[in-house]
Amino acid sequence: MTFPEQIATAQGTAAGKSVHLRVLATTDLHAHLLPFDYFTDRRDSSVGLAQLGELINAARAAAKNVLLLDNGDTLQGAPLADAAVAEIVPAGRLHPMIVAMNALGYDAATLGNHDFDFGLPHLSASLEGAAFPIVSANVHCTAGYGFVPPRCILAREVTDSVGEVHTLRIGITGGVPSQVAQWNKPHLQDCMAVGDMLDALRGEVAALRAEDVDIVLALAHSGYGHLDAAAGAENVALQVAQIAGVDGVVAGHTHKVRADATDLASEGTYAPIVQPGAYGSHLGCIDLVLDRAEGHGPWRVRQSRAANFSSKQKRALGVETRGRIFADNPELRQQIAVEHQATRAYVARFLGASEVPLETFFSVIAPCAATQVIADAQWDMAKPLIATDPILAQLPVLSAVAPFKAGGRSGPRNFTDVPAGPLRLRHAADLYAYPNILSVLRLTGQEVVEWLERSASLFRQIFPGKPGLQPLIDHDFAPYNFDRLAGLRYQIDVSRPARTNADGDAVFDTAGRIRNLCLADGTPLGPRDEVLVITNSYRAAGGGHMHAAEMAEEVISARLSIRDAVASYISKSAGPLNPVVEPTFSFTPIVGAQVVFETGPGALAHGARCAELGLTPLGLAENGFQQFAMTLP
Template identity: 40%
Template sequence: MTLPGVSNDILTGTTLTVRLLETTDVHANLLPYDYYADRADAPGALTRLATLIAAARDEAPNCLLFDNGDFLQGAPIGDLPADPDAGWTGPHPAITAMNALGYDAAGLGNHEFNFGLEPLENALADAAFPVTCANALTRRGATAGDDETMVAPFLLLDRRVTDDAGEAHELRIGVVAVVPPQITTWDSHHLSGRVTSRDMVDAVRARLPQMRAAGAQLVVALAHTGIGDGKTRDSAEHAALQLAGLPGIDAVMGGHSHEVFPSETAPVAAGVDAAAGTLHGTPAVLAGFGGRHLGVIDLRLRRNHRGWQVAGHRSEVRPTRPAAATRPVPSDRAVTRVLAPAHRRTLQLMRRPLGETQAPLHTFLTRVTDCAATRLVTRAKRAALEHALRGTPEAALPVLSVSTAFRAGGRAGPRHFTDIPAGPLSRRHVADLYEFPNTLCGLRVTGADLRDWLERSASGFAMVAQGRADQPLFDPAFPGHTFDVVDGLTYRLDLSQPARYDVHGRLVAPRARRIRDLRFNGRPLRGDAEFVVATNSYRAAGGGPYPAWPGRAFLHRGRTLIRDHLADYIRAAGTIRAPDPPAWSFAPMPGASVVFDTGPGIRGHAEELRRLSLEDLGDTENGFARLRLRL
């Protein structure tokens, strides 16, 4: 094997290659089954990765397999242990699959905390592999090196490896993992008073000398974080580039951002070399999400008087569906077999009937017009909050509801949209409409708060100029799930104004106002008017470009999952009626048109395309449908 950066003279001593394999952000996509559509054609899955893993292991004698977090949550099969209606008593299905694959170690991702600490601890108790995380803390120490962590802050893996001549050697590998410190914000209702966090770079910097002192000859960072821009920020969410610059790290395995690295789409920043597969010269890989890519780092080691040293490297990602292939790689039969009981139970649960809908429920146009799918969720949340507030003084306040469409394309691809036809509704449709395990929160807010909320939501659109054709509608920096709709108000979005906030929620244009004609019950909304808003725990805690609400604002903190409230609402209603007239729209801009990408399934809703005068411009190279909207 010839690797870049290896000179002849450096290979004169004993040499060997260690292969590191990464899965990350699998999000419980264990089998190639789309539980939302009830069909066996999902593009990615851990069982497909298992086939790639077996091939990669066959190619290299010294191979270690790691997962970089977000393995427990994201698909209905991963929700079984936390679903009281499931009747599931076995191990977490993701852990079952990972045990079958023989992982060497795993780090925690932010979504591991979504169900709370007890479900997480129960899941990990069945793991046949060690788990590490250096910055999820049960007690903050005087320094990062003194912190007490909820799982081991790092691991020391002793492996017997074979050199090029076939001789065996002992190699001690240090593994340190970190998770975005925002976990204590995003899941504060689970973690407050129990788990705190520390900056990722500070945590790793403190543990590196400890690992080396304990004999680690090679150090691998499982960094559940995106590449970032390399700039020093306290508690940065994306810091893989910074971590790669720390002396003493031999390889970085990143994630969280769902990026693929190395790739042509890698971010452009100082220190990022996609051609070499390095961050600040350190070999690195980010294996996408959803079980669609396997990350591979080959480290060429040479032994000298200081021990084993990295003399060369290669980084790559292997897709479950190569570009030239007509179909994905097949699933591994053995891993498929161990998942069969959980799969059968998930199908039984997902197919359980609840009610019916008179109108289609889809999210293809959720950021273009009022969305019946989102409206159904807001109505269910409002009904649940009104019930929770009965008998309290706040029950007299008007209740509004806020929601977003989680399945709205983006990096997840052109199939990542909700598309439920008119007709029966079952549990799988509820999971489709609301895939995250958030709980219900009720906040006391003012009219001024609501205006600010909507300005943050409206910041996800690009600025549009009068009289110009085919301008982009969305700002690509904003994920689709940052767009909130407030049900109970009417308003318009004026895209001739610049965005008031950036994707991090920072005020960038103080004089800009995109929200126009904001009204409640047909009257202009007063800034001092008081309301109660039904929202989710993630948003209430400051998820996305939104501020975290102070404790005094909370009138209700529920423990029931919002999707369970949604199931109850559908069951009680029996039939979901056609949606109300639109609550929001774009302010007219004569002569201006915008273009946006959505799922090709929108073509199955021809009447809606005609009603909105949307023009079909064909498919993009990524398989999205591109539409034109005249403002």
């Protein structure tokens, strides 16, 4: 039985007349409009809103009553966004993502945390051209008014199971993690307040119900989280689904693919939830069957189904696809083509060269050239600022860096792989994916240990003497949270349990994994010794649940983009880059333990690096990662 047939059967079982409402959703598009990778300047059929356009048309063709919603983090994350902030929007043209969303006929959207990354003036300018309402319940200007409306009501004519037409009043509200106020503090301080998402959504849902809406849909730019999550938690979509009066939830933020229909069996029912991945990988779909008691009175959700469909699953919706979003719109096609070529030209600007490949396939098991370039660029930017303060200038200076693209939940294709040779602006953006601002923190040695313990939670626990190969990497851990602190030397003992869970929202009382901690010159770093750590505004605010960074004293906050610093460092180099990679960390030897290290298949092209690290290829895992056998020395 096909999906539409299942819904038709469900409609037939509802008492009296029923309405099938299909809610389509995207989330975390991160400026991936076309199936194109601007970092490598090649087509990439796995990403892009344009790819989903064909699926959206198919989903609409298979249902009479359809809504299309977006859940935020739409305007930042790919070179198209960088070109938009630098050239496209300042020139008075619409943001290309807004152009495409208008063409696809989005009904409503909310904001994500990364939509604030370029500051409020750019965000306001980008949203002005939207032909659909954009809502956010918990974002307010400090002057006392909302940045965007907290809610909206869509009046839509719908056709019921016997062909009669009704006007359905659909309430839409949305929210963003309150942590965005800290993550984007340089942009939002003194001008924007972000309240608790759950509290705000409860209020807006009640307000919508008081305005006699028929159903309420919540756009929660938040991961699923846990039902017992503390107040102010970052990921609360499950709790949003339990708010009385909510009929459907779109989740996001954590880039996972998950869907759950209404739970009527367990204690504490919740509304259906869908979380459709990221970058246009999936289209979320919540199908609601509504009916009314004895044919009149308020509409209620009788049955539901939640599912995600990848761009390759077009026929799963039961009809032949209707073509891509540009096929029947030559004017739109031409407009997007102009912005596409402008983006390619923008990121092709020459910066310099590198004598060695800059890749992240092995970054989590050994320090690498890619992260060393970032560390060196941060030192180059921050040291002149530190030198102006004679007290700070006396302290050791560390540089915290992480591989932004190194697998994890984003999958086996999510790696940086810049070959030796010319370096262009797109390569700098590949190395440093976000427009973060420079921050310098003062920490004690004990706080440094806590910082490193959080990073070391990337690894699974390895048991000495256990037969067979043990998996080393926890792919639920986001690798952009695997910081190494250049300027230190330390070992990671993975025979011990991790200090935190993968998300970092649970901290365990364990002995810890960090051993033999000292400065680069061999001087031990004691618990009370002080150091400076160069990092970014996101991490300084505790982003990635890096509590040690959040609790540290920020001694320098400069309105300087670290990504710009990386580009500047490359361009002013006297010759091709050949970074001296610091041996920052290594693993504590575990006798008799062999592990499986999983990374991107592209690692096989770096045979010399594999040999240097003692890796033996084993083949592809079911999850698409390349497996290597590895001995912990």
